[in-house]
Amino acid sequence: MVAEKIIADNRNGINITIILLLAVLLYFPHLGKTPIYILDEAKNAQCAREMMQRGDWIVPTFNQELRTDKPPFHYFFMILAYKIFGVNEFAARFFSAIFGIGTLLVTYFFSRKFLGEMKAFFIVLVLLSSLHFTLEMHLSVPDPYLIFLISTGLFSVFTFLQTAEKKYVWLFYSCIGFGILCKGPVAIVVPGLIVLFYLILEKELSLKKLLQLQPFIGLAIVLLLALPWYYAVYKATDGAWVKGFLFEHNINRFMSAKEGHGGFFLLTAIFIFAGFLPFSVFIVQTVKHVKAFWQNPFIKFSALVSVVFLLFFTVSNTKLPNYPMPAYPFYAVLFGSFLHSWTSREYSGSMKMPFIILFILMLAIPVAIYFVLKNEPPISLLANLSVYFIIFPIGAFLGFYFYQKGNLRESVYAVSGSFMLMAFVFFGWIYPVVYDQNPVNKSLALLNENKPLVAYKIYNPGYNFYLNKPVKLFDDTAQLKAFTKIHPDYILISRESLNPELQSIGAKTVFKGKDIFETPVTIIMQHKL
Known part of the structure; x- marks a missing residue:
């Protein structure tokens, strides 16, 4: 027994070392290499900087105006990184990578607890192979934080339901509280539905079982963690932030397609399939594996989480690839568990x-x-x-090739390794x-720091991040024209499609650049002499 424990501990240590080494190589070496250009990245990175510069931990702003898109959890960590590394691309994304590694470790530890060492290793290998998962950990957005919080919370509540160890239910409620501080109601609505459906599925839904989950103490933990900031921002903005966030960015986002992010019914399923390449090609075999191991509570719970997230964001009218990502560790459980069974020759079907x-x-x-x-x-x-x-x-x-030779484990490693190499x-x-x-990078040299910088209707927020100054935004040509008469040395950012509206300003185009993988063309204009 002692020898077996030593061998198991050594294998566990080797697995964790491999996971950490691969994660660090994938997430950190090039973290600051890509410019802050994607709209959400730029707004998040600049919002955190503006809060830091004002010494304000309550009110999120972008371009010195209230930003109601997201709560501040990720802003707090970005501010911390800015204080350590300075304001730059690496710092803006640093804690995204940290929380990504945290998600890998949490997934490994809980999977090992219920499925064993090697299955847990294969499960994390699936996540490391996902280019979509790796991409998310390279972005200054709240999703890496939410993925960690929701997956940790769900793993924890499942563990409590299996073991009755109260530390796990407290961890669940703590993750929910921080999740609400990270992205709002979704952090309690979807996990709450999952717990409810799991109890129904297990035929354990009763008042006694619900009370075992300590809901009143749990509510107190959630409120203690989330409510102070929400109350503070409500008071500081006379309710404007709470109203904008709850209605515009939650209810309206679910009920209607926002910012052109709609799509047909199966789009969420396609996002997930693409996100889990290469191993999503084994979807049929994985479903069969889930059916065969349905009596395993961990597999059953992971399947339920996967289905609930898929259905929830299929029904949602706004569809984005990152929405179902908090369920990625649970999809990985299903794919990774199958891969281990197959490589252990427990599955005999043709691949x-x-x-x-x-x-x-x-x-x-x-x-x-x-x-x-x-x-x-x-x-x-x-x-x-x-x-x-x-x-x-x-x-x-x-x-x-390795599959044909009967080297099944080498077959998985070859496919997984190619995706990780490609990610690097x-x-x-x-x-x-x-x-x-991108047009922001290519036009920065034209923007004189001492000249007034204005924009008409819409512009890329990357300009704020790289210039570290507000851009005065106009929606009306009459007001813009009045401003340019007072400040003839202005620099104007806009879109080529709005050129007809700008003819009366008397400006000339000095730069034109198409946004990468987008239809708009950014233009820079100056006073026509």
């Missing part, structure tokens, strides 16, 4: 067709990326970067090189 599908998909990616880059004017000269994506079909081929190359060279061509 030839999934590998053929994977190879075809991976072969199509470099070709598709070549034409996408070639037909995107700002980056058409970078189309040859698509050659790097040959790593995908090579990995798929090697996976199929992508975030180290391809992604930064492509996004360096």
Whole structure:
């Protein structure tokens, strides 16, 4: 028994070391290399800076105006990173990577507790292989924080239901409280539904069982963690922040498609399938595996979490790839558990067709990326970067080769390794090189710090982050014209589509640049002499 424990501890130590090494290599080396350009990234990064500069931990602002999009949990961590590393791209994303690693470790520890060492390792391998998961940990957005909080909370409440250890139910409520401080009601609504449905599924829904969850103490913990800030921001903004956040960015976002982020009914399912490549090609086999192991409570709970998130965000009218991501650790449980069973030869079905599908998909990616880059004017000269994506079909081929040879574990490692290698190359060279061509980067040299900076109707918020100054925004040409007469040395940012409205201003275009992978064209205008 002692020898077995020593062997198990050594294996556990090796697994954790491998996980940490891979995560650090994937998340940190190129974290600050890509410019802050994506709209959400820029607004979040600048909002945190404005709060820090004012010494204000309560009211979020962007461009010195109230920002009601998100609560401040991620802003707090960005401010901390700014104080440590200075205001830069690396600092804005630093804690996203930290929380990403935290999610990997939490997933490993809870999976090991209920499924064993090697299954837990395969489960985390699935997450490390997901380019979508890795991408999210490279962005200055609240989602990495929410993914950690919701997944940790759900793992914890499941553990409490299995063991009755109260520390886990307290951890659950703590994660819910911080989750509300991170992204609002979704952090309590979806986990609450999952716990309710799980009790119904297990035929354990009763007043006695609900009381065992200590709901009153739990509510007190949640309120203690979340309510003070919500009350403070309500008082500081006369209710404007709470009203804007709850109605505009929660209820309206669920009931209608916001900011053009709608889509057809199955879009969320497609997001998840794409996000879990390469191993989502084994979806049929994984579903069969879930059915075969349905009596395992951890598998059953993970399947329930996966279905609830899928259905919830399928019903939502606003659809974005990051919305179902708090369930990613639970999808990984299902895929990783199947992969371990298959490589342990507990599953005897043929895997030839999934590998053929994977190879075809991976072969199509470099070709598709070549034409996408070639037909995107700002980056058409970078189309040859698509050659790097040959790593995908090579990995798929090697996976199929090892499968044919009967080396099943090597087959999984080859496919997984190719995606991790591609992620390292992508975030180290391809992604930064492509996004360096964005119009904000290319036009910054034209923007004189001493000249008044104005915008008409819409502009990229990356200008705020890199210039560290407010941009005076106009929605009316008459007001803009009056301003330019007083300040003829102005610099104006707008969109080419709004040019007809700007004719009366008497300005000339000095820069024009198409937004990368977007239809708008950013323009910079100055007074026409």
